Amino acid sequence: MIPVFAHIGDEHGRRRSVARRTADAVGGAVRELLQNEDLAMGPGLMQSLDPRVRLTTVLALAVTASLVRSVWVLAAVFVATMVVAAASRVDVGAFVRRVWASAGLFAVLLAAPAATSWFTPGRALVTLGPLTITAPGLAIAVRLVARVAAGAGVGLLVVWTTRWTDIMRALTSWHVPDVVVAIFAMTQQQIVTLMRTVEGTHLARESRMLSEGSTAETRGWVVERMAFTARKSLKTADDVYDAMLARGYSGAWPSIVRLRTRGRDWLWLCGCAAFSAAVIGADKLVAR
Amino acid sequence: MHIPDGYLGPQTYAVIDVAILPVWAAAASRVRRTLKSRQVPLMALGAAFSFVLMMFNVPVFGGTTAHAVGAVLIAVLLGPWAACLSVSTAIVIQALAFGDGGITAIGANCLNMAVVMPFVGFAIYRLVSGPAPSLRRKIAASGLGAYLGLVAASISAGIEFGLQPLLAHDAAGHALYAPYSLAVAVPSMAVTHLVVGLLEAAVTMGVVAALARSDPALVAMRPASRPLTWLWAGLGALILLTPVGLLASGSAWGEWAPAAVKGMVGYMPAGLQRMSGAWTAAMPDYAPAFIKDPVVGYVAAALTGAALIAAIVWLVGIALSRRDDASPVPTDDEEPS
Numbered sequence: 224m225i226p227v228f229a230h231i232g233d234e235h236g237r238r239r240s241v242a243r244r245t246a247d248a249v250g251g252a253v254r255e256l257l258q259n260e261d262l263a264m265g266p267g268l269m270q271s272l273d274p275r276v277r278l279t280t281v282l283a284l285a286v287t288a289s290l291v292r293s294v295w296v297l298a299a300v301f302v303a304t305m306v307v308a309a310a311s312r313v314d315v316g317a318f319v320r321r322v323w324a325s326a327g328l329f330a331v332l333l334a335a336p337a338a339t340s341w342f343t344p345g346r347a348l349v350t351l352g353p354l355t356i357t358a359p360g361l362a363i364a365v366r367l368v369a370r371v372a373a374g375a376g377v378g379l380l381v382v383w384t385t386r387w388t389d390i391m392r393a394l395t396s397w398h399v400p401d402v403v404v405a406i407f408a409m410t411q412q413q414i415v416t417l418m419r420t421v422e423g424t425h426l427a428r429e430s431r432m433l434s435e436g437s438t439a440e441t442r443g444w445v446v447e448r449m450a451f452t453a454r455k456s457l458k459t460a461d462d463v464y465d466a467m468l469a470r471g472y473s474g475a476w477p478s479i480v481r482l483r484t485r486g487r488d489w490l491w492l493c494g495c496a497a498f499s500a501a502v503i504g505a506d507k508l509v510a511r
Numbered sequence: 512m513h514i515p516d517g518y519l520g521p522q523t524y525a526v527i528d529v530a531i532l533p534v535w536a537a538a539a540s541r542v543r544r545t546l547k548s549r550q551v552p553l554m555a556l557g558a559a560f561s562f563v564l565m566m567f568n569v570p571v572f573g574g575t576t577a578h579a580v581g582a583v584l585i586a587v588l589l590g591p592w593a594a595c596l597s598v599s600t601a602i603v604i605q606a607l608a609f610g611d612g613g614i615t616a617i618g619a620n621c622l623n624m625a626v627v628m629p630f631v632g633f634a635i636y637r638l639v640s641g642p643a644p645s646l647r648r649k650i651a652a653s654g655l656g657a658y659l660g661l662v663a664a665s666i667s668a669g670i671e672f673g674l675q676p677l678l679a680h681d682a683a684g685h686a687l688y689a690p691y692s693l694a695v696a697v698p699s700m701a702v703t704h705l706v707v708g709l710l711e712a713a714v715t716m717g718v719v720a721a722l723a724r725s726d727p728a729l730v731a732m733r734p735a736s737r738p739l740t741w742l743w744a745g746l747g748a749l750i751l752l753t754p755v756g757l758l759a760s761g762s763a764w765g766e767w768a769p770a771a772v773k774g775m776v777g778y779m780p781a782g783l784q785r786m787s788g789a790w791t792a793a794m795p796d797y798a799p800a801f802i803k804d805p806v807v808g809y810v811a812a813a814l815t816g817a818a819l820i821a822a823i824v825w826l827v828g829i830a831l832s833r834r835d836d837a838s839p840v841p842t843d844d845e846e847p848s
Contacts, residue, residue, distance in 0.1 A: 245568045252566065256608065285614045289521050292687055325610055326515040337690035359683065363690045367517065370688070374516025374613055382610040390607060402539070402551060409555035410562070410600050411608065417563040438570045445569050446717030453588065453718060454726055456560040463552035510681075 240435040241445070246425035249418045256415065262383050267311035269384035274393040276488045280495045281381040287499040288373040293509040294362070296502055297369035303498065304376035311384045318379060326375035327368065334364035387411045396482050409463070417452060424448050512580065512668055513605065514620055516613030520679040520688040523671060528618035534626055535599060541592040557589050557597035562604060569710060577707065579714040580664075582624055583632030583657040587719060588729060591633040598625035619671055623664045632660025646723050649730065650716050657715035658708040662701060669693075669700030746817055753813040754806040 239247070263270060269277055288300050301322075308318045336342055343360030350356075391408050395401070428444065435441060519527075542554065564581035586594035599621045605611040612620050636656030640649050673693030676686040689696065722729045769787045773779045794800075794815065798808035 241568050241570050245566065248568065249563075249566050252609070259608070282614065285516055286521065289516065289519075289524070289615055292681065321610070326517075330515070330517070334690065337686075342691065342695070343685070359685050363685050366687070367690060371515055371517035374615070375610065378516060378606065378614050379610050381607060381614070385607075387608055400539075405551050406554045406558065406596070406600055407604070409552060410558040411604060413556050413559035414562050414604065417559050418566070421563055421566065441570045442713075443717070445567055446714055447721050449564060449567055449714065450718045450721030450725065452563060453560055453584075453722060454729065456556040457553070457588065457729060458726075460553040460556050463556070467552065 240429060240432070241441050242425040242429040242432070242435075245445075246422050246429060249422040249425070253415060253418050253422070259383055260386055262313065263386040263389070265312055267313070267384065268307060269311040269380060271487075272491055273482055273484045273488045274385060274389035275396060275482060276484065276492055277381065277385050278390065278393050279492065281377055283495055283499055284377040284380075285374055287502050288370060288377060290503055291370070291373075291506045292366070293506050294366050294369045296506045296509060297366070297373045299505075300373040300502060301369070301376050304373070304380055307380060308376075308383070311380070313383055318376070318383070321379060322372055322375045325379075327372045330368045330371035331364075334367040337367070338364040392482055413456070413463075417456065420455065421448070421452060424451070512620075512624060512664065513602075513612035514616040514623075514668065514671070516615050518613075518675070518689045519616055519619055519671060520675055521615075522678045523674060523688075524615045524619055527622055527671075528615070531599075531618040531621050531626070534595065535621075538592045538595040538599075542590075542596055553589070554593065554596055554600070557585055557593060558600035558604070561585055561594075561597050562601040565601075569714060577710050579657075579711050580624055580628065580661060581711075581714070582628040582664075583636065583653065583660040583711075584715045584718055586629035586633040586660075587636060587653050587656070587715070588722075591629045594629035594633070595625050598629065619668075623667045623671075627667045628660040628664035630660075631663040632656035635659050646720075650720050650723070653719045654712040654716035658712040661708045661711045662704050665700040665704035666697060669697035672696040672700070750810060750813040750817060754809045 269280075272280075284300070284304070288297065291297050291300065305315055305318060309315050338356050338360040340347065340355040340357050340360065343357050343363055345357035345359035347355045348358050348361060387408070391404050394404050394407070425448075436444075561581055564584070565578050567578060569577055569579065580598075582594055582598045585597050589597065602612060602620050602625060603617060606614055606617050606620075633656060636652045638652075639655055640652035644652065670693065672689040672691060673696035675688040676690060676692050679687040681687060691699070719730055769779060769783055794812050797812040798805060799811055799815075802808040802811055
């Protein structure tokens with residue numbers, strides 16, 4: 224019997240092999256990282272701001288979202304992140320999809336039981352067999368989902384509009400120790416290198432296998448590849464250090480770009496502070 | 512296990528975000544002392560490995576896959592302090608570059624996966640492997656360490672979730688953040704990870720075994736620096752903190768008394784009625800009968816439980832040592848054939 228060609232499974236609606244799924248996931252992550260870099264280098268509201276201001280803004284918005292109690296005000300915060308995303312030339316549809324895919328749907332699943340009378344007794348809204356959805360339970364669940372979506376939207380703003388090198392520059396100017404900045408900067412580069420390796424090894428297996436093999440055999444191969452990746456990571460460290468020394472590494476993480484906070488950065492910061500204050504004030508009014 | 516923004520209230524994430532800073536400082540200082548000037552690429556590559564490890568899909572059953580965290584594996588390879596920095600770096604990058612895990616929850620995620628998991632796992636690993644372990648014992652110890660490290664991390668996350676309804680609620684008593692009480696959150700997280708932990712253990716054991724075959728120096732035992740002192744100090748602190756469990760109201764999810772089950776479903780299941788009296792615990796409800804104060808009773812129960820587990824681990828260690836002495840398994844110093 225001719226075995227199933229695991230590597231063409233995704234093209235014809237068949238189940239993809241483990242190797243193909245891993246290679247696709249890793250390749251997708253690398254692609255996303257590069258797309259984020261492209262987006263962050265392009266024109267747009269957030270991109271035009273000093274990276275320190277961007278990080279401060281995002282942190283302030285995340286804290287503000289965590290302080291809000293009203294679902295309506297949380298929804299307003301999420302809409303505000305969408306507006307900022309649109310002003311930063313981010314595809315708003317993709318932004319919303321990503322927020323729901325990364326955090327929103329999981330929050331719905333996690334919050335759903337809290338909406339039932341099993342966890343939150345109260346006035347019954349809907350009864351579905353043994354399940355009764357209560358008014359206070361639904362309010363708790365909706366508030367959690369709204370808060371998580373608002374928080375994820377704020378986080379996605381920094382992910383999609385800030386280059387990793389900009390974050391490093393901001394950390395350096397905030398006097399974060401050079402060794403920490405160097406570790407962060409190198410880690411991001413090494414992640415891409417290792418992901419390419421992992422994608423390559425999985426694609427190589429995919430291309431030379433006629434069928435996927437048993438679960439135990441595949442698991443054994445995956446564990447072997449993990450060991451290979453660990454060995455490669457740890458053995459490469461000495462070579463990387465020697466290369467750093469050869470390029471003049473002296474413990475500092477130099478940057479040729481000097482960050483300058485301009486008038487519009489201060490204006491934006493003031494606007495964000497006013498927005499946060501307005502959000503908290505509105506929340507207090509709504510909660511009364 | 513990555514906690515997104517929104518599940519933890521400011522009372523929790525602010526305290527943890529601040530509390531994690533001295534841990535990072537201690538880890539950086541410790542790593543700088545032990546790994547000298549070559550620490551930077553080693554830390555970066557350790558962090559990159561930690562990140563990439565979570566991307567490996569491991570087949571489980573029925574065509575499903577899962578992934579490992581790998582914090583204990585990195586602790587076995589680099590030591591717990593280096594693992595703390597590596598996994599923390601990976602978590603920060605996941606949050607800022609990939610949007611995986613919340614920005615305000617970075618401290619909590621690092622506490623669970625970069626502090627609790629590698630330190631608990633590594634302590635178990637050292638305790639079970641002993642001072643001069645054979646390869647087989649080291650592999651078994653790494654698996655047990657990974658398993659218990661992950662379960663401990665999940666309990667830590669469960670406690671963080673379960674504290675939310677106590678710390679932040681509206682006038683009607685409804686939760687503002689994660690909605691489930693300690694009695695639900697801790698067992699849910701722990702039971703789930705008691706199953707998921709099997710994969711973590713299998714992956715850790717497999718990678719340690721593969722590395723020991725190809726490059727034994729990578730899994731060579733690092734000299735212990737007071738690991739047992741830290742372990743006992745941590746255990747003592749946890750025992751003293753056990754009365755925090757008294758804050759939780761009601762029974763743990765799924766651990767209801769027969770009367771409570773009857774109250775919920777309207778009748779007493781016959782099997783439950785028959786079996787519920789089959790065994791009488793020596794210390795029912797974690798309260799020895801002769802101690803009236805519930806706080807003192809909780810601490811006494813924790814002390815007794817910890818002593819029993821330590822005795823069992825000690826006996827298992829002795830049994831494994833005897834087996835190692837009689838077995839011709841090669842040690843790390845021997846070349847693999």
